[in-house]
Amino acid sequence: MNRTGGRGARRPAVITILATAMVLAAACGGTTPGQPRTVGDVAGLPVTHFESGLRPQAPKPDVTVRDATGSEEDRIAIAAIADVSDYWTERLPADFRQEFEPVSSLLSYDPTGEEIEVCGGTTADAAMNAFYCPPEDLVAWDREMLLPLLRERFGPMAIVTVLGHEFGHAIQYRLGPKAGVDEATTTIVKEQQADCFTGSYFRWMAEDRSRYFVVSTSDGLNQVLASLFFIRDEAGQSAKDQGAHGTAFDRTYAFQLGFEQGATKCASIDQADVDARITEEAFDAGDSGGGDARINEEMMQLVQQSLDEAFAGAGVEAPEIVDDGGSCPNGPDTAPASYCPDTNTVNIDLEALAQLGQPVDRDAEFEGNESAGGLGDFAAFAEVASRYTQGIQHGVGASLDNANAGLRTACLVGAWAGAVNGEGNTLRLSPGDLDEAIAELLRPRSLIAADVNGHPVANGFARVEALRQGYLDGSEPCTRQYG
Numbered sequence: 001m002n003r004t005g006g007r008g009a010r011r012p013a014v015i016t017i018l019a020t021a022m023v024l025a026a027a028c029g030g031t032t033p034g035q036p037r038t039v040g041d042v043a044g045l046p047v048t049h050f051e052s053g054l055r056p057q058a059p060k061p062d063v064t065v066r067d068a069t070g071s072e073e074d075r076i077a078i079a080a081i082a083d084v085s086d087y088w089t090e091r092l093p094a095d096f097r098q099e100f101e102p103v104s105s106l107l108s109y110d111p112t113g114e115e116i117e118v119c120g121g122t123t124a125d126a127a128m129n130a131f132y133c134p135p136e137d138l139v140a141w142d143r144e145m146l147l148p149l150l151r152e153r154f155g156p157m158a159i160v161t162v163l164g165h166e167f168g169h170a171i172q173y174r175l176g177p178k179a180g181v182d183e184a185t186t187t188i189v190k191e192q193q194a195d196c197f198t199g200s201y202f203r204w205m206a207e208d209r210s211r212y213f214v215v216s217t218s219d220g221l222n223q224v225l226a227s228l229f230f231i232r233d234e235a236g237q238s239a240k241d242q243g244a245h246g247t248a249f250d251r252t253y254a255f256q257l258g259f260e261q262g263a264t265k266c267a268s269i270d271q272a273d274v275d276a277r278i279t280e281e282a283f284d285a286g287d288s289g290g291g292d293a294r295i296n297e298e299m300m301q302l303v304q305q306s307l308d309e310a311f312a313g314a315g316v317e318a319p320e321i322v323d324d325g326g327s328c329p330n331g332p333d334t335a336p337a338s339y340c341p342d343t344n345t346v347n348i349d350l351e352a353l354a355q356l357g358q359p360v361d362r363d364a365e366f367e368g369n370e371s372a373g374g375l376g377d378f379a380a381f382a383e384v385a386s387r388y389t390q391g392i393q394h395g396v397g398a399s400l401d402n403a404n405a406g407l408r409t410a411c412l413v414g415a416w417a418g419a420v421n422g423e424g425n426t427l428r429l430s431p432g433d434l435d436e437a438i439a440e441l442l443r444p445r446s447l448i449a450a451d452v453n454g455h456p457v458a459n460g461f462a463r464v465e466a467l468r469q470g471y472l473d474g475s476e477p478c479t480r481q482y483g
């Protein structure tokens, strides 16, 4: 996050909250602090809780994979190939009036082992990778480093996600003109389509139509989103770069689009669509410190100013941010930031927020040592913003202590981020900021998507969607949808 350079004219407030649009929802869920709440649905499907993974009675896959071992990772990968083939056998004729042709070859490789020539290179160059090779119509995966890391860190669904994505490329080439794909198609368009196809495949699985896998719409889809987050591009890469795959914000958007609207929608993703909404952009010259601001008193005053500007249209008294320990003397304790209704203040623990706002350490993230770095400055600012929006919601008479309040909060934080990204706000977003908010949202105890008492909504899918909706469409849907 950065302060705005010029002293341009202030833009009128873009955020308005209409008290009349707030339909107060009945409280639900338990009262244990930090206990996730179950709410609503996931794109029309119920929120389910069970272990996601291979079915114990899954059939033996009828696919041949070169160099596959008997490892659990290969077992999941091979079942994923068989499963996603089932999916496309059903959907290609139904959605595109085309018969499915199985992928010509499949390869499981060890990048540290015997070198195999593949797709104009060798497997030694493809460590921590999985890929689709169009000229050979081949899907290949690193069984030794990538797959075990994905499984260990996120669970079995991470492997299925990555292979579903690579298979999405194979489908894209089969569709050709029906997906608008030719030699000139940019990487980012192809990647967005592949993430979207992965989403449509997971929808089918979540509808319990897979013979091989079961996926819950809570923890199961959380595994998917966390792995998409993990394989995001570095902050500061441009969507125009050769090889751009998108930020976590962009990648989860495409996945959720496919989950909600199906494969034909995915095939319609084109350059114009991507240009209109992609968030991936390079750092500009004004971005000091890789986009991460120091979190101190001065910066917090700018955050206060930015929030006041963004929510002036609500017509309620703005909550005041005070650095006084992070919890309310006579109320909620959701440190490092709490909203205190009786004083209309956001009580913060500046030191703890500065810790949370340390830059992301990507190397440590790869090694599984996440505690080495923070989540980035915007994660910390968004937590403060989430408590601030509780004050705005309180001011207009909305309920603060139920699951809808959590989603409405995430949506309003997104609306603030959108306002910041526009012209005239005190602050502006840096590349990577939105992904920092997503990292926070995917934590079990996210504060951005929590109600006044710190109860987060159980499913990451709904949390991320709510933030994105506010970011893209402003605050109006926040009150309409999460009334």
Ligand SMILES: [Zn+2]
Pocket (backbone or CB within 6 Å): 165, 166, 169, 190, 191, 194
């Ligand atoms: Zn790809």
